[in-house]
Amino acid sequence: MKDKSPLHFFEYKTLFNVLLVLLVLTGITVGASFVDLGSLNVWIALIIASIKASFVLLFFMHMKYEGRVLVFSFLGTIFFLGIMISFTFWDVAFR
Amino acid sequence: MSSQTDESGKKLGMWLFLYTEIILFGGLFVLYAVYFARYTGDFIEGGKELNRLFGIVNTVILLISSFSVAASITAIQKKEKTRALAGLISALLCGLIFLVNKYIEWGHKIDHGIFPNSEKLIEGPPGQNIFFGLYYVITGLHGIHIIIGMTLLFISLVFVQTKTVTHTRFAFLENSGLYWHLVDLIWIFIFPLFYLII
Numbered sequence: 001m002k003d004k005s006p007l008h009f010f011e012y013k014t015l016f017n018v019l020l021v022l023l024v025l026t027g028i029t030v031g032a033s034f035v036d037l038g039s040l041n042v043w044i045a046l047i048i049a050s051i052k053a054s055f056v057l058l059f060f061m062h063m064k065y066e067g068r069v070l071v072f073s074f075l076g077t078i079f080f081l082g083i084m085i086s087f088t089f090w091d092v093a094f095r
Numbered sequence: 096m097s098s099q100t101d102e103s104g105k106k107l108g109m110w111l112f113l114y115t116e117i118i119l120f121g122g123l124f125v126l127y128a129v130y131f132a133r134y135t136g137d138f139i140e141g142g143k144e145l146n147r148l149f150g151i152v153n154t155v156i157l158l159i160s161s162f163s164v165a166a167s168i169t170a171i172q173k174k175e176k177t178r179a180l181a182g183l184i185s186a187l188l189c190g191l192i193f194l195v196n197k198y199i200e201w202g203h204k205i206d207h208g209i210f211p212n213s214e215k216l217i218e219g220p221p222g223q224n225i226f227f228g229l230y231y232v233i234t235g236l237h238g239i240h241i242i243i244g245m246t247l248l249f250i251s252l253v254f255v256q257t258k259t260v261t262h263t264r265f266a267f268l269e270n271s272g273l274y275w276h277l278v279d280l281i282w283i284f285i286f287p288l289f290y291l292i293i
Contacts (some may be wrong), residue, residue, distance in 0.1 A: 009169040026154050030147070033291035042131075045287035052283045061167040061276045067200040070110055075115040083109045088125050092132070
């Protein structure tokens with residue numbers, strides 16, 4: 001085996017820290033839901049959920065050290081998801 | 096060297112499947128978003144019927160289970176078989192607790208006459224009917240994913256024990272882990288949308 005082995009992993013400590021961050025963010029999103037900010041509430045919840053999702057993707061799902069193929073295909077999926085969401089809303093809004 | 100390309104090919108295949116899962120749940124979230132925009136008041140009333148505590152506990156459980164699976168993949172690469180097994184067992188227990196919580200939660204709702212096609216929902220405001228319809232479809236589909244994920248994790252557990260999965264060949268464990276994390280990822284969005292709207 002060459003040095004460029006497929007073995008790359010995060011240490012337990014890194015993973016545990018990510019867990020702590022995720023738990024703190026869960027606390028923040030619960031806390032934020034008690035404050036009535038009108039329609040802003042949904043956006044705050046979605047932003048915090050996206051940050052949490054990014055942590056899961058980057059560390060637990062190892063996206064941080066994946067190659068271009070996975071990174072770009074993933075971003076492509078999110079792009080098309082974005083198209084699906086925005087086109088649906090255009091359709092509904094101007095009906 | 097040949098086994099290395101093989102492993103990354105398996106992972107790519109898994110990711111391609113996960114993309115279809117993202118679009119599947121994405122479609123349901125679009126449905127949620129459109130009806131939320133139309134029946135905001137009813138959705139908020141519906142959300143108040145859901146017990147936050149169940150949502151919070153299940154979120155924490157799934158996060159811990161995701162950590163356990165990630166730690167188990169680290170462990171297998173470090174040739175620490177016992178830790179890898181412990182991680183998987185812990186994740187399986189978390190999955191089980193999640194399902195028990197879901198069972199209790201759904202049971203409560205059904206006892207209160209809130210279930211698809213129930214009189215209370217049909218005669219109540221239309222937005223609430225849609226909210227709970229989406230609640231059952233999305234959390235139900237997610238629950239099925241939990242069961243599939245637990246099956247995959249259990250098979251991984253057996254494979255680690257029988258040394259079919261080792262520090263050089265762990266694609267099955269890694270792919271099961273990816274699936275499990277995706278299930279967690281989807282819950283991260285379900286949780287605020289159903290339990291935390293005010």
